[in-house]
Amino acid sequence: MDGLDDVFGDLYSDVDGVFLFSPSGSYYERFKAIEDVDVVVVGTENAVGAETFVELPLSFDDLTDRIRFALEGALEQDVIEDGDELVCATSVFSGETDTLARVRADGEAHTGIYDLFVKSRADPEVIKSVLELAIELGQKGQKGKPVGALFVVGDAGKVMNKSRPLSYNPFEKSHVHVGDPIVNVMLKEFSRLDGAFVISDAGKIVSAYRYLEPSAEGVDIPKGLGARHMAGGAITRDTNSITIVLSESDGLVRAFKAGELILEVDPEAY
Numbered sequence: 001m002d003g004l005d006d007v008f009g010d011l012y013s014d015v016d017g018v019f020l021f022s023p024s025g026s027y028y029e030r031f032k033a034i035e036d037v038d039v040v041v042v043g044t045e046n047a048v049g050a051e052t053f054v055e056l057p058l059s060f061d062d063l064t065d066r067i068r069f070a071l072e073g074a075l076e077q078d079v080i081e082d083g084d085e086l087v088c089a090t091s092v093f094s095g096e097t098d099t100l101a102r103v104r105a106d107g108e109a110h111t112g113i114y115d116l117f118v119k120s121r122a123d124p125e126v127i128k129s130v131l132e133l134a135i136e137l138g139q140k141g142q143k144g145k146p147v148g149a150l151f152v153v154g155d156a157g158k159v160m161n162k163s164r165p166l167s168y169n170p171f172e173k174s175h176v177h178v179g180d181p182i183v184n185v186m187l188k189e190f191s192r193l194d195g196a197f198v199i200s201d202a203g204k205i206v207s208a209y210r211y212l213e214p215s216a217e218g219v220d221i222p223k224g225l226g227a228r229h230m231a232g233g234a235i236t237r238d239t240n241s242i243t244i245v246l247s248e249s250d251g252l253v254r255a256f257k258a259g260e261l262i263l264e265v266d267p268e269a270y
């Protein structure tokens, strides 16, 4: 008859690697001593001085986001390979390791979440705030009606040079930042109106109502998307910005980087 060890042991039997999320030093040392196991430490910092480390831009409250990010980062750094079976040891409740998840690395399932945060100029916290805001806008709309929005994040000086005002900029003399609850209300209100929001690397709202005029040459965005998405994609090739676009027509939130669509999120499924 099986004991619990046998049954739960299936979770970590025959794995190609172990991902330890923010382990304590002593916990990590115990794993290091085990033969034939590749240990990857994942966290916002490499506190244990691990040889193999994948850095998280944020700790990701959502467990699936946390693991997805680690997998994409590890694949990107060639720490693991497509098809590898992995066990992730992380904390959901206690701050200490209390959860195991077995996952398979799938190169095809690439969401772009790692590229979006780690390989961008803007502060990862700022990108996360804007992404969350767009998702929230997509879920709720503006007074119940679907709404579209375009946020350009990072390299704001250059973005301003590649755009022109459609109207008076309500953020002209203000020093407000994304993430601040009041600002989120303002951004939602202004999202009813035309044009793009321009946000600096550090999250300062530089402008609303910008009409983007990037060169669209060579930009390859999926067919069927209109002017907002074309401009949103193209500006990220002309500048070092990333864009987060909420579509009024299909309700999806998309992120563009270097002229390419790299992340697509359905706010309803989030």
Ligand SMILES: Nc1ncnc2c1ncn2[C@@H]1O[C@H](COP(=O)(O)OP(=O)(O)OP(=O)(O)O)[C@@H](O)[C@H]1O
Pocket (backbone or CB within 6 Å): 148, 149, 150, 193, 194, 195, 196, 210, 211, 212, 213, 225, 226, 227, 228, 229, 230, 231, 246, 247, 248, 249, 250
């Ligand atoms: N170059 C641009 N810069 C900033 N905003 C733009 C630009 N082009 C279009 N927009 C904004 O996008 C809005 C929608 O335009 P359009 O329908 O062509 O885009 P779309 O990509 O189909 O977006 P949606 O899926 O939301 O309909 C416009 O009303 C305008 O506010």
Ligand SMILES: [Mn+2]
Pocket (backbone or CB within 6 Å): 226, 227, 249
């Ligand atoms: Mn449209």
